[in-house]
Amino acid sequence: MWGADRERSRAADRDRSRCRPCCGVALDLGGARTRAWVTGEETILDVPAAAVPDTGATRPVPPGGGVDPATAGPLLDRLLGPRLAGRGRPLVVVTAPVLDGVAYRAAARAAVAVLRPRAVLTVPGARAVALATGADLARPLLVVDVGERLTEVVLLGDGAVVDARRTALGTAALPGGGRARLAEAVVVMLTAMLRQDRTSLMLDALRRGPLLAGEGALRPELVHHLSGRLHSPVEPVPAPRTAAVRGAAVLLEAACAHPSVSGRPPAPVQPH
Incomplete structure (x- = not known):
């Protein structure tokens, strides 16, 4: 009898877990700003990527690229820990620069470990930007991401990265005729x-x-x-500062709706 009661209790716990809304975080770790969105909240958190006091470090994302887990971890704990308290282990989606590769993704996962995530997904920043705009990813797409000191050019095919290039020029080079130099580098x-x-x-x-x-x-x-040099229309992304984290949020919501996460069975296929 006691065994049957325990089994019923476990089944009830599983049902409650399935009914609990998905807890997740979309995250964009930038060199100057850290941006995050937590499921169930209406606003995007957008804070300076400043050092946590007494750590002896400077920035979670150093100017040369990469992620410093020793600095980023405490920052994420301070920023997101109180918002996630009591909500279970989160699913985390992190944007990653296309050309920073495996090392960046590993360091980002190490930094996010402070949140005790159930899983961590990474998405190329260019794909996240495209998702945020609702672009048709079935067609080839170029994303030109011009930051303060780096510019990345990425070709997407069927939503996947096909090719990418980077130059150590950005908006900091624009004064004093830098427009032409930056546009030429992109070309x-x-x-x-x-x-x-x-x-x-x-x-x-x-x-x-x-x-x-x-x-x-x-x-x-x-x-x-750029439009003049390329002889092609160049479309600025709406709200570009938060585009990457908004795209990560699109992917997060899709992941939360998956039966393996939501606990809901897939919708039955309707006969034609």
Whole structure:
């Protein structure tokens, strides 16, 4: 009898777990700002990526790239810990620069470990930006992400990264004729990608016109200059500072709706 009671209690616990709303965090660790969205909240957290006092470190994401878990971990705990208290272990989706590779993703996972996540997913920043805009990912797409000191150009095909380039130039170079220099650097990267492409993906993406993300999307003079140099429409991303974390939130919500997370059975397929 006692065994049957225990089994009924476990079944009830499983049912309650399935009914509990998905707890999750979308996260964008930037060099200057840390941005996060927690499921169930209406606003995006957007704070300076400043050091936590008494750690002896400076920034969670150093100027040269990468993630410092020793600094990022305490920052995330201070920022998100109180919001996640009592909500269970979160599912975390983190944006990652395309060219920073496995080392960045491993360091990001180490930093996020302070939140005791049930799972950590990473999404390329360019894909996150495209998701935030609702872009048609079935077609080839170029994303030009112009930050303060780095510019990344990424070609997406079917939503996956096909090719990418980076240059150590950004909006900090714009004063004093830097527009032309930055635009020329973007053109050089795109030309190299076009020459290397053995398909029509790059050409189709250029004809479609790139999405412009990052701080550069807030500079109309840069948009105009790039459009002229590329002979193609350049579309600035709406609210570019939060585009990456909003795209991560789209992926997070999709993951939360998956039967393996939500506990709900998949919807039955209706006969035609």
